[in-house]
Amino acid sequence: MTAGTATTWFARPVRTPALAADAVPVLCLPYAGGGASAFRGWAEAFAPQVDIRPVQLPGRESRWAEEPVIDPAALAAAISETVTGDYLIYGHSMGARLGYETVRSLAATGGPLPRRLVIGGSPPPDLRLDGDLKDLSRRSDEEMITRLARLGGMPQEVLDSAELIELLLPAIRADFTWIDDYRWEPGPALPVPVTAVCGRRDGVCLPWTGIGWARHSAPGFRLRTMPGGHFFLHEQFGLLGGLLRAEAADTVAPASAVRPGEVHLVLADLDTIDDRELAGLADQLAPEEHDRAARFVDQRDSRRFTARRGIAREVLSRFGSRYSRAPFPTGVNGKPELHDGPQVSWSHRDGRLLLAVAATPLGVDHETEHSLPDTTQLAASILHPDELIRLADVPEQWRSRELLRAWTAKEAVLKCTGQGLTVEPTSLGLQQQDQHAGIIGADDHRQPAVLQVTSVPAGLRVPAPEVVVVQLRTGPGALATEHMFHDWSADEWAASADERTGERR
Structure with missing residues (x-):
């Protein structure tokens, strides 16, 4: 020790x-x-x-x-x-x-x-x-103190005392040396x-x-x-x-209101929901949704459909929106268009549900990370001409990942517009703000990317011009929104079955 x-x-x-x-x-x-x-x-x-x-x-x-x-x-x-x-x-x-x-x-x-x-x-x-904290241990004492002061990490009484600064500097420099030398070991x-x-x-x-x-x-x-x-x-x-x-x-409760400037997110594993919980979620579905669930040949697909629709209603109910046993209003292309209260968007892949709620329209997409057999053909079918030029700067071994993140981002934008697959993806252009090489542009795919919509086809209205792409454990996820995240739960499912059935009764 x-x-x-x-x-x-x-x-x-x-x-x-x-x-x-x-x-x-x-x-x-x-x-x-x-x-x-x-x-x-x-x-x-x-x-x-x-x-x-x-x-x-x-x-x-x-x-x-x-x-x-x-x-x-x-x-x-x-x-x-x-x-x-x-x-x-x-x-x-x-x-x-x-x-x-x-x-x-x-x-x-x-x-x-x-x-x-x-x-x-x-x-x-x-x-x-x-x-301001990047490579701070490689800087001079003066620059180190200046950067920390800019962040609010140096009280004025310390800044005013050369003796105090001299006493603190060894520990500050040793700590930032540890940070700068730190290398994460996968595990x-x-x-x-x-x-x-x-x-x-x-x-x-x-x-x-x-x-x-x-x-x-x-x-x-x-x-x-x-x-x-x-x-x-x-x-x-x-x-x-x-x-x-x-x-x-252990009494943290989900937020009960969606305030302007917030996006609330839930990531749920649909395949871990047991029969009792599923029955409670099914109790929230509209009659036509029960009929649709019964038409699935694969029982697993039926369970997943029931779970994601039930969870969407449960989450919306936290924010005062009531769609219990009533169909979701949808636009001409099938996207939920709620006429009052919070707005919702969801994406489901391989048993994982990513759901987002905000005060204004938004779009969300979640993909499972996998290798793509033909990146050239896919790139030509989804990328804007400007994006194709930037793709040339991406090493071949990273192109599958880059294209998957780009597709995730475009799906989120198109869900936000309500147009979905009626829009030709190549007509929609996205670009990262800081001009990195590539489409998404992060040197490390785990880095979040904030993109702007730069090109839209005639007649397409984009309610939220900003797209945030993050790397989840299961693959990339993206939100088209002009707001920032506030509340996120990646628990298997946030509330207990007893609490949910108790609330309904």
Whole structure:
């Protein structure tokens, strides 16, 4: 273990708050350069339901005498020695990546796993940092401090004190060296659920980047957004405290309203829904949908159809929209066109349902990743001439993936318009804002891509000119929307069968 006993890893609050008998410990991991004081006041504010235990990393505050080393295995060992029973981990920025690697280490050694890993302001571990934090350890002391100050991570009293900056610099530089040298090693998804919390103005990790954490949690994933930038843990202290209390009590409820500027998403595995749940979902279907389900030759297809239509109604009911046992109004091309309240779009592939709800029209598509036998023919049938030119810059081994992501994006746009397959795909042009080579353009397919609609055929109205493409564990997903994500659940299915049948009765 890194220098220090197991107990030196956990700071004691100045005033020990009175805690409830069932208070859940939350181990808090700081951002780069930070110490346990980054969570000052949390213990008193979040009691009695939550037992805040800030983690004190080596080389700062009460551990000044030690080398500032980031060691997930040592932290995992300290947790194994000192933590018993249920607990959560919250890590912010660098602390999120440290939390991820610590849980990996605990899983590998048979240590006590947290009930949930909550991460704040951090891209998923398979993505490199971008923006003001990119390659920060390679910069001068002055530029490092300037960039951190721009993000809001350096209090004015520190900026005004050359002595304080000099004291903090070793830990800051050591932390960012660990971040810059970090290389994700592919492996199984974490055996614990993950909640990602993203600031809506965070240039380091916007919500569509935070969704990438869904690739790293086997039991389930949730996304929540906060007003503010990268250091929303200070800006939105009350909101974050409420979220942690709800996570600790395992009482997180789906949002009950769709506000302007939000997109709510659900990713469900239709094949895991049992007979009891399926019966409850079937109870929501319109008579003609029951007839259609009965006409499927394959029983699996019938179950999937029933599940996705029932789930769509359940999700819409959360937002005050009532379509129980009534057919969905549709446009001339079959897309759901709800006349009032929230709008919905869904996509289903190989037993997986991706469903989106927003206040305004949107489109969503989800594909299963697979190799394409003839990329030349497919490219000619779906790509705009400008996209074909950019495809020439894509290495041959990546073209299947690039074309699949491009097709996913176009499907989302065409669903948003309500035109669907009546539009010739080659007449619709998309381009990434930052002019990368290729169609989608990310150097790494796991990177989210934000595209603009650049060419549309005559008479086609595109309600949302922006398309966000993200890589899910099962393949690419895309949303055509001018808004950002707010609430995302990748649990198998968010509510229990008992709760749903109880609500109906």
